[in-house]
Amino acid sequence: MSGASNRLDWVDCAKGISIILVVMMHSAYGVGDDLHGTGVLNWIIGWATPFRMPEFFMISGLFLGEVIARPWARYADRRAVHYLYFYFLWVILQVAFKVGLGTGDLREAAFEIVSSISGSYGVLWFITTLAIYSMTAKLLFTFHVPHWVGFVFGAILMLLQITSGVEAIDHFAMYFVYFYAGYAFAPLVFRIVAWGQAHVRITVTGLIIYALIEGYLVFAGGSELLPRGLNMGYASNPFVHLTLGFCGSMLICLTASLLVRIRWMNWLRWLGQHSIVVYLSFSIPMAATRTLILKMGVLRDISTVSVIVWLVALGSPIALYGLMQLSGRGKFLFERPEWAHVPGTPGSIGYQRTQVAAE
Secondary structure, eight states: OOHHHHHHHHHHHHHHHHHHHHHHHHHHHHHHHHHTSOOHHHHHHHHHTTTHHHHHHHHHHTTGGGTTTSOHHHHHIIIIIHHHHHHHHHHHHHHHHHHHHSOOOHHHHHHHHHHGGGSOOGGGHHHHHHHHHHHHHHHHHHTTOOHHHHHHHHHHHHHTTOOOSOHHHHHHHHHHHHHHHHHHTHHHHHHHHHHHHHOHHHHHHHHHHHHHHHHHHHHSSSOEEETTEEEOSGGGSHHHHHHHHHHHHHHHHHHHHHHTTSGGGHHHHHHHHTHHHHHHHSHHHHHHHHHHHHHHTSOOOHHHHHHHHHHHHHHHHHHHHHHHHHHOOOGGGTSOOGGGSOTTSTTSTTHHHHHHHHO
């Protein structure tokens, strides 16, 4: 296996771990809210809180360096328009689902769709944030801003713990440093992972020790596990939180680099390759499953209900994607159509004909 292929495999595996944690978090929080308590998934997500979103963003920035020098139109098509298409499409679908099975208030539905222009609708905020981060990194690159300046800028924003009340601003301040670090320090990340793959015993020992240290920092020092979230203990200190965000992100990368060597873990790599499929569509089956179980009133154990909701929310998008591949229909849900590309960029209407004519 070539170095490039191996690198891609573990990155996909890391994305798979990331999307599992994301779906787990929302499943646990939703059930915890409804049943007014916490279960086993809340403890797992509580432990992963310092790095759960940082590692998703860091991994998303790892290959930015390969495309950042592209012309603005082509770059924006892949790194901004791509995400915005899926964001607004799934906002409409989610609002339609809520109205169809909920209030039936069309005025409220219209209001939610208009409000989504802020880029922070429900779980989909991650999609628009990626677009904003990508364009910010492109601006810094265009004006030849040194990597260390961009990194320090992002670190300061995170350490300030900005709570403006505008989610787009708060999300940008909280996680940009991790995305930019993934882009700026990708070679270092790849070297660390390569070393870890070559020294398996030391790596495994280090991962176990770090997991215990992080658990202590998160759950000790006055922490409180809540139905929706966690008041962290020592890890609530901004400097400690920033450090754990990076260390935890590397923990996921190193873990993925070891798991990818196990043949029966290929499903995790596949899941990572299709993580956007899960991210875009898991919330609808998650909400439907939780509502159905609670209305039936048979199960009330928080751990049991949250695990069932989590598994259904994770499996439903995969089943939907499989049906789409078999039927050839509905691909626009996860594949951007020609009209949704910037004219003159790969994938846009008439692009291939233009290229042939030019040749």
